[in-house]
Amino acid sequence: MIDIDELEQLVKTRRSIRQWQEKDVPEEVLKKALEIAVNAPSGMNYQGWKFIVVKNKEKIEEIADSVKNRIRMFAQWPEAAKYIDDPEKMVENAGFFKKAPVLIAVYSQIYPSGRDGVYLERMSHDEEAKKMKSWLDLANPRIQSAASAIAYLLLGLHAQGLGSVWMTGPMQAKGDIEHILGEFEGYDLVALIATGYPAETPKEKKMRPFDELVQFVE
């Protein structure tokens, strides 16, 4: 079993990396990290995830361009000038992962739950059922399961010297990315992970005080 201090060190030294060396990432390294990811806990142990690993440069560029195009559309909406300080900067940054050596697309599977049928029937006439369903929806086990696998994946990559970034921003181009990578019946793209050997050292990150984040109840 791994030493707790080593685990803490691994977790605390993992940072989001957004610039990479051109160096190739061997398939065994990616497989090892993905093996760790698929062992993450999931709701009902459904393991409803699919990881599509892309090393093809043109495909990664095509995906980055599709994201940039969507953000360009967004930046041109009159509402953007109202709410966003510098919409043009958003467009500039949108496809930053274009030169990533590897892109891992994370898909999440819809899982059929008998519970949904019960709520669907009751919600129209039972306020308590409606409230309970809204509480349950907030917890979104499908997304939490994908997130647990992604967290493990990032650590698995980091432990092998890779630097990665977890991205949900590109989901604004979900349909376009799925068109490029292929659609999988019953699955939705929920995140992209760009990875490779790091070519930057991120600045120290600000941490909120631990006591503000954790409370023990008597």
Ligand SMILES: Cc1cc2nc3c(=O)[nH]c(=O)nc-3n(C[C@H](O)[C@H](O)[C@H](O)COP(=O)(O)O)c2cc1C
């Ligand atoms: C759910 C989620 C979505 C994220 N989406 C993006 C993204 O779209 N683009 C990006 O550059 N970073 C994204 N990040 C990375 C965060 O900005 C980063 O984790 C955070 O600033 C803390 O920095 P650290 O990862 O170096 O500890 C995302 C992280 C999470 C957990």
